[in-house]
Amino acid sequence: MGRNRWFLPVASSIGFIFLYAPILSLVVFSFNANRLVTVWSGFSTQAYADLWADPQLLPAAWLSLQIAAVSATIALVLGTLCAVALVRFRRFRGKTVLQATVSAPLVMPDVITGIALLLLFVTMQSLIGWPQGRGVLTIILAHSTFCTAYVTVVVQSRLADFDMSLEEAAMDLGASPVRVFFDITLPIIAPALVSGWLLAFTLSLDDLVIASFVSGPGSSTLPMIIFSKVRLGVAPEVNALATIIIGVVAVGVVFATIYGLRQGGKQKQA
């Protein structure tokens, strides 16, 4: 390798520094005493007190968590049904159309999804009177729809990876399709269901654009509040909130990785 030996470590280190330096500086400056500029002027937890006292951020965070939990659950059910139909059912009319329709939201820009759903809700309201106005309900409907696509992809790949012989064996032994699904298929795809739900939850929690289109007065989600605050510059209470979110996610991901490694190790030993 000779003189090329230094290239790879240096280049990839630059990449990792690029990924982490802004996040770390955000965390560090959330403890800054100076409110206005990103110049260090001493340690303080004032930003966290500001966050606690902020009339908008915490209620919006709670609302967003609820919306994300409900949307992810609806998306989990619809996405799993969709994946089972696409992978396990041999041929049915409209299979290609269903496959194309369920994967289209993955490449659809948020602005298009947002405006399309808003115009649908407005039209539906004038035609059949439902949904009345826009708010939490319309955000949940919108989020469930685009999250379904992601859940389908995750569950689909897990279903495709494991062979059908177990299910066929259960069928041969006389189990009904419903029973086969709950006793055999569901336990096998459980890891994909967990990651699909988490993915949907994260995407819903993070969505600014679609929620901005379909929300109404009094139903501002967390990203909408954050966006309106940071649009004009630095907001220390947002730094504090970001630090908390990053901390929770980091702990979760580290534990998940350790758990995954342990499971992998067990499988190797077996």
Place this chain on the structure above:
Amino acid sequence: MTLNLPGPVSNRLAWIRRGLATMGISGRALVIAAPAAWLTLFFLVPLAVVFGISLATKEFGQPPYSDLLTTSDKGTVQLTLHLSNYIRIFTDPSNIYINAFLSSIRIAAISTVFAILLGYPMAYAIARAPDRWRNILLMLVILPFWTSFLLRVYALSGFLRGEGVINNVLGVFGIAPLTMMQTDFAVYVGIVYSYLPFFILPLYTNLVKLDPALLEASADLGARPIRTFFSITLPLSMPGVIAGAMLVFIPAIGEFVIPSLLGGPGTQMIGRILWDEFFSKTNWPRAAALAITMLIIVVIPIMLMQRAQNAVVEGRR
């Protein structure tokens, strides 16, 4: 872990199934029907509604656009369609819409190239790392994705701004502050920063499968590492590069958050133009026409490209 259905529940499910079967509805049909009905109502129908409203004109009122169907006093129903929004998109004297489309494609393409240059060595280093390191490095790539996208763009803005971290560091060395925020450059950095993990993961999956024997053979035959890279590793990893590049390019084109928080007034990307048309100018029909135009000239070609690419990959298997 096995989820054992207690007998009664299972019996009840069987009973429900039998009941449905007598009505001529199979369980299979229900499994297909639920997601199909949902996606039709909340994905396909909305696109049709957007197309309909793109043929209306802006009006003051609630909702702020003209009715397509009007009933006259004599009871005749009249359908009025306006092509003016589409004509305006392509012939606006300032070319604002055309330029926004072009600059979205340009910005997405430039950012994708930067993502490839930065992400390739990272994916390669992870694929070649010892086993115990590999999982930790992968975790470090995935972790930012699980935190908020919006907050990471905000973190980057704190980094790049005039009185931000980079300029403070430069100041220590006596270098005058650089203007990075509100430029196209900041938008490139923002896109690479946000979507780099999406580029690295598929490429890593490809590189880790690369047979080391091929590299050894090449070295044994006297090729220098750089030659081995360009004639073996790079060509074999192209499917991974393309898959990863698409995952950067596609979301970058319709991006709204990054150009709004990091770009300047001159950074006119189509997602931002559509947003302004809708929220600032309340011109819903024009915004709808922009969405349809974007769908036809950007989204559908991308879907067809991906389809062709998947077909090639499937064919190789």
